[in-house]
Amino acid sequence: MKTLSITVPCYNSQEYMRNCVDSLLKGGEDVEILIVDDGSKDDTLKIAKEYEEKYPTIVKAIHQENKGHGGAVNTGLAHATGLYFKVVDSDDWLNEEAFRKAIEVLKQCVRGPKTLDLLICNYVYEKVGAKRKTVMRYRSALPQNKIFGWDDVRPLGTSHYLLMHSMIYRTELLWECGLKLPEHTFYVDNLVAFIPLASVQSMYYLDVNLYRYFIGRADQSVSESVMIGRMDQQIRVNKLMIDYMGQVKNLHRSQRGYMRHMLIMIMTVSSIFLIQAKTDECFEKKKELWRYLKVNDRADYGKIRVSLLGRLCNLPGKGGRQVSVTGYKVVQKIYGFN
Helix, strand or coil: CCCEEEEEEECCCCCCHHHHHHHHHHHHHHEEEEEEEECCCCCHHHHHHHHHHHCCCCEEEEEECCCHHHHHHHHHHHHCCCCEEEECCCCCEECHHHHHHHHHHHHHHHHCCCCCCEEEEEEEEEECCCCCCEEECCCCCCCCCCEECHHHCCCCCCCCCCCHHHEEEEHHHHHHCCCCCCCCCCCCHHHHHHHHHHHCCCEEEEEEEEEEEEECCCCCCCCHHHHHHCHHHHHHHHHHHHHHHHHCCCCCHHHHHHHHHHHHHHHHHHHHHHHHHCCHHHHHHHHHHHHHHHHHCHHHHHHHHHCHHHHHHCCCHHHHHHHHHHHHHHHHHHHCCC
16 A cells, blocks of 8 residues: 555646656655646646556556546545545645655654654745745644644744645545535635644644745736636635534644634635725625624634734725735735745
């Protein structure tokens, strides 16, 4: 059995997918690479099949009609045979040395007496044109180089939160929690990180810069102009997170705190982009989103609303909205996202 299954959702990825897949091949026979061609119109499937033919014990090429990023992840998870599971987007890649260290940790944990639910590593913003690459680390919040539980964690900083890019989940945990992403919807990576976290009991933090998160292409789903144009999809994912948070019970206090922090970050992103759209319709959507949170997750609404970011998103008047956007821009410049 493979140690790690990696799903690579691909849609018209011929220009950059080789860099991604080549980095994943560094994991050798410990890794299963599932390239999911999501109805591409270019040579994506041809390239995937070339890799499958050359590395038949490692690479599997899967073709499906277009279902969007979420549908491709669902397909990858359904075909996964590895003990652990990770999603790597086709324009991103993994650092070779960090990758090998992560695999060794997973293998050690598999052989050990304790079950590991979640391996956490750092991710790096590989932004086009940026001279300095921002690394998202968790040293101040998480113990290193050992399995730990929710009693052992400290709160994350305001600007830090767990992303899909930093997480490797136990495959059976994903099946058991019923993770199924909406199809034809962008930004579902937030659900990949968020929903399974409610089932996690054991974690391991490896302080290596594993995931290289490429941003800066004009057509990327996370580019500012594209996100504003797809705000309805961002809101849909945001509301699914609210729904889940409002329903999940019996969480450890720190566990709920981490999930609440993730929800705060997504509420902030949704709010700021709706403000930036500068239309009455989008401003009303922002207010409706906060009302939705209040109605569907009353237990967390108060803490989210009075948090630093919650207050920043809801400053009154045009002047307040300008301050909100300016604050976001400052953080964006520091960390290099979007």
